[in-house]
Amino acid sequence: SIAMITAIGDKRLARRFALATSSLTIKLLESEDPEWRDEIVLKIARDVFGMDVRRDNRVVGGIAYDYSLGLKDYLRGALAFNRLEWKLVNRVVERGRVPVTAHELLRLLKDRVMEHVLSLVERAGKIRALPSPVEEAIRELRGKMPAAIQLELAAVKSGPETWPPCMRTIADRLMAGENISHFANFAFAAFLSNIGFEPHEIIRFYANRPDFKERIAKYQVEHIAGLRGSRTKYMTPSCSTMKTNGLCIKDGALCGGIRNPLAYYRRATKKIRKIDKNKAEVGGERGEAGGEVIGDSGPNGDTPSDQQISGNPR
Ligand code: SF4
Secondary structure, eight states: OHHHHHTTTTTHHHHHHHHHHHHHHHHHHSSHHHHHHHHHHHHHIIIIIIEEEEEEHHHHHHOEEEEEEEHHHHHHHHTTSSSSSGGGGGOOOOOOEEEEOOOHHHHHHHHHHHHHHHHHHHTOOOOOOOOOHHHHHHHHHHHSSSSOOOOTTTTSSOGGGGSOOOOOOOHHHHTTTOOOOHHHHHHHHHHHHHHTOOOOHHHGGTTTSSSSOOOHHHHHHHHHHTSSSTTTOOOOOOOOHHHHHTTTGGGTTTTTTSSSSSHHHHHHHHHHHHHHHHHHHHHHHHHHOOOOOOOSOOTTTTTOOOOOSSSOOO
């Protein structure tokens, strides 16, 4: 499979394959007899992934833990999760170790398996000669694969030159088909919704994700846009919330002390409108003087400068 994925050379396919393999691995481990499953899990975590993990059966605060992880290994996995129970402030930490349940260790392992499969695909490099039936299967698969969504970012309304670095980074990662945290997904969708993107335009950004399901994405985006449920449009998370979730770029050094990513967008669109206006005026003057008129440089009518945000930025 690795050889075929490598030969096809599609990053989205590689990610989908890695995700499917890691989900299957965890499912198989979960279905093992608990008597020896724990030993296998321990062995994989230590020997394959070099994790600092120990058997550590104890009950703390009514929770039965099965293992403990070194802080570094815990953080490496847990930082990608949004649920409150993974946040370090909500965990027991003792002498640099964090107790985890068997279920939590499996969840952390799942991401390691996915990374491992992706690294195998990367390391396989360029596959030259494959048996002809395999070549044929590869051709067939290529023909069946949907084309990657290549958004002409410069062409989309309110183009990314007006977006703050955090949102541009999320967009780049989504375009590359990377799996990003739930919070990053939410923040990006809320941002786009608040600058005037329609749900179907927002969903296109998520189509390259390895686990993309249009029906679910549509439901979630419509919810964020306030078209479902409580009908409240979600605000774009504040810069401090973005920082807490590890999504702020260079600790805000590129953004001039703003408190919400929308402030960056407003400032940037205002600047662009001003430049366009100046250009139009110069063009007009040149036209009157018989010079060349600068064409199509007027204000971008798509810019939703009058977009209302429901509620106050956090
Ligand atoms: S300061 Fe705010 S807008 Fe700028 S990168 Fe950080 S979170 Fe994004």
